[in-house]
Amino acid sequence: MFGRRITFGKKQHTLGELQELMRPTPDADGVTRVFPKEIWDDPKVGAMLRDLGFNPDDPRNIRKTAEDYIAMFAAAKKRLDERSEAFNRDMTTRYGYCRAVPFLVIDHTIWDGEDGAFLYASMNLIGFDDWNVLMLAADERTRQMCGIAGHPGTVPAVTDVVAKHVTAWKARHEAALELYGVTATGGEGGITREQYETEKDTLRQEIVDKVGWMKPRIIDELVRIQG
Structure with missing residues (x-):
């Protein structure tokens, strides 16, 4: 399943590559998120996440320190x-x-x-x-x-x-x-x-x-x- 190709606009990512983007490090505001803010800036991925009921500051998207x-x-x-x-x-x-x-x-x-x-x-x-x-x-x-x-x-x-x-x-x-x-x-x-x-x-x-x-x-x- 980690070999599945996911399309973000014109660029393709594997799920493994996406997990690397979801590294447990803080965003610029000091908050560590499961889906970091940079992912929400992608027009397709951000829209998909919002359609699924998420937002960047959803408690489920905030990692505890x-x-x-x-x-x-x-x-x-x-x-x-x-x-x-x-x-x-x-x-x-x-x-x-x-x-x-x-x-x-x-x-x-x-x-x-x-x-x-x-x-x-x-x-x-x-x-x-x-x-x-x-x-x-x-x-x-x-x-x-x-x-x-x-x-x-x-x-x-x-x-x-x-x-x-x-x-x-x-x-x-x-x-x-x-x-x-x-x-x-x-x-x-x-x-x-x-x-x-x-x-x-x-x-x-x-x-x-x-x-x-x-x-x-x-x-x-x-x-x-x-x-």
Whole structure:
């Protein structure tokens, strides 16, 4: 598909050449865009992008900076800390003692890598949010008094399974994005913006649902192992 020829006026570009034009560097105004402003100046391509419902300053066309992501992660971590405090406070009121800590189903080894970038940059998912978190006992007293499974640290078997799922999800998104890119640049055989957004939303929900499906099974296995 990267060999497909796309016509911009009298000049032809491959999709690979267009991706080079879409380099993640700021425009003259300091804003980094998915489709940089120079592409919007092309009379055919700019018109096509606008027909597809985009404009240069559409939030979907603005790339987040490293500072944006740092702030986003910090806010999510703060929310997680607050939820953890509330959980421990409520459980202490109920049982007299609780020291529980978060367990991330998709753990930091994935979030810190290239696949993690796919999850937060393309799927708008943050690992500290509730969909990805289990509260597990930090000590034996909590496990016994509160009746919750003990925190195991990292679980390589879970990480391996999750990593395979994330790789497949990422490949599926890249395929949809490429098809949408064909349409956005005037090629044939692609998909519309609406179709791409639907596929992305469906994929995001599938990720959240899969993690939700795994949560009780992880707890059951921990309880079985811990006795």
